[in-house]
Amino acid sequence: GSSFFRDMHNWFLPFDAEHSRIAPLLEGNALMKQLLETIGPQLCNSDRYSFILSVESIPSALRGSAMGAMGGELEAMKEQMRADVPTGDADKLDAAIKGYLQDLYRFYKVYERKNEFDDIFCTTISPDLPLIGRYMQKRETLLHIAEFLFRRKHYEEAANLYAELTDGKGSTDTTLLQKWGFSLQQQGRYEEALAAYTRAELIDTENEWLLRRMAHCYRLLHRPAEAADIFTQLFERHPDEAALLLQKGNALVEDGQYNEALKSFFQYEFSVEDAAKARRPIAWCLFLTGQYERACDYYGMILDSDSNLTFTDRLNAGHTALAMGRIAEAIDHYQIGQKLTPGGKTEFLAAYTADMPALLAAQVDETTIRLIPEVLRLHPL
Incomplete structure (x- = not known):
């Protein structure tokens, strides 16, 4: 088949089963015709010619067995290909575009004189071409x-x-x-x-x-209130989709509406069998709304039952203990938290510092807040 593709124009020749170069190969070969009908629609024009001409490269003594092997797979191929045949106008157009691009790609990548041309597939093509404008x-x-x-x-x-x-x-x-x-x-x-x-x-x-x-x-x-309104609408339509309550609650937390967020989280907790996903946001909202005893209960559940604890869990449990005046307990949480922190003391203390406004809002003594990092720095890991 190599002589056929030495002529440049043959790379873009529309497929014709009556073409003088391939008609003799198809004549009297019913199996080859069936194979062509089956897989032909999935091939570009140059691939179809190449497929048929490849038979010439098989020694005549082996052609029968080679064709027989392909014939054995024919029914399976037919079934697979049938589902891929384009039907609608859009699909047919896509198939035509794909076929042309495949012909073009094969020409630039396989043609024996390809090095004489600039490979258009290695450059960006502008759609503003005068010819197709x-x-x-x-x-x-x-x-x-x-x-x-x-x-x-x-x-x-x-x-x-x-x-x-x-x-x-x-x-x-x-x-x-x-x-x-x-x-x-x-x-x-x-x-x-x-x-x-x-x-x-x-x-x-x-x-x-x-x-x-x-x-x-x-x-x-950063317009969480509007997001929360949408989650409310969606939940009204899908009261069985409890995950929407979590999304709504998280949006309300971002908007600073902690009491409203708690209502949404508690509704989620009531709606599902395993409410573990709501524990962390509930605990944090309870802390932010001054409900320290209840927050402590939730952090206790998290620390006891969750196998995927993070340093943030210990950090927030420490904040809750600190807000309740349990300084030694808070330090214990913080020390364990440091050990869980990927970035060690530096990362943990940065997270602690970022939470200082929340601790001040919880009316923790400012001197205590500022002494905690010094205690942690002195304590060996």
């Missing part, structure tokens, strides 16, 4: 390109196209608005993503995927 501006073409980029996670380029396709306040295609928002969100452009999602949600108010995405953006934009 008039086609690129058609809405239908832009939709296909945007979808192609979106599915392959080229979110920046996809977002630019979706911005153009949804331009104008009158755009009511919520699918495009959602994909535009998602493409922006994946780039960390949360304000813009939220604007796109909001436009879509105004049209499709019942779309829960949108609501969840909006809540995520609100939290990343």
Whole structure:
């Protein structure tokens, strides 16, 4: 088959079973024809020619057994390939694009004179080519390109196209608005993503995927109260989805609404058999709202039953003991916490220092707060 591919134009020749070079190979070979019908749709044009011409490289004495071996797998191949045959217009277009790109790729990578050309697959190709410019501006073409980029996670380029396709306040295609928002969100452009999602949600108010995405953006934009409102809406629709109560509670904690957060966490605790996920946020909210005895109970449960303790658990248990005036107990927690800290004393003391405002708010004596680090520095690990 190598002589066939020495002619450059044959790399891009549309497949024709009657072509003079391959017709003799197919003539009288029913099995080869069946194989071609089965796997042909999955191959680009040059691969089809190459597949048939490869038979020539098999010694004539072995051709029968080689074809028989392939024939034995024919039914299995047919079943597998049947599900992959494109049906809709979009799928057929995707298949045509894929086939052309495969032909192009094989030419630049396999053609024996490939070193005489600049490999376009090693460079960035601008879509602003004069030859195809008039086609690129058609809405239908832009939709296909945007979808192609979106599915392959080229979110920046996809977002630019979706911005153009949804331009104008009158755009009511919520699918495009959602994909535009998602493409922006994946780039960390949360304000813009939220604007796109909001436009879509105004049209499709019942779309829960949108609501969840909006809540995520609100939290990343440090607007937790709005995220909490969305989690409330979602829980009203799905009272069996207890995880929404955790998400709502966490958003309320971020907003400083600790008592409201506690209500949400307690509701979660009441709703599930294993409420271990709520223990840490409940304990911390109890501490922040001055309910030290109850916070101490929860930290006791965490320290007794959780096998994945972190230094933060000991740090917060220490804060609670300190707020209750149990200084020796607090120091014990802190000392154990230091041993659990990946960064040792330095990291632990930095975390302690960051929590000083919370300790002051808990009316712990300022002198005590400042002496604790000195005690910890002097104590050997």
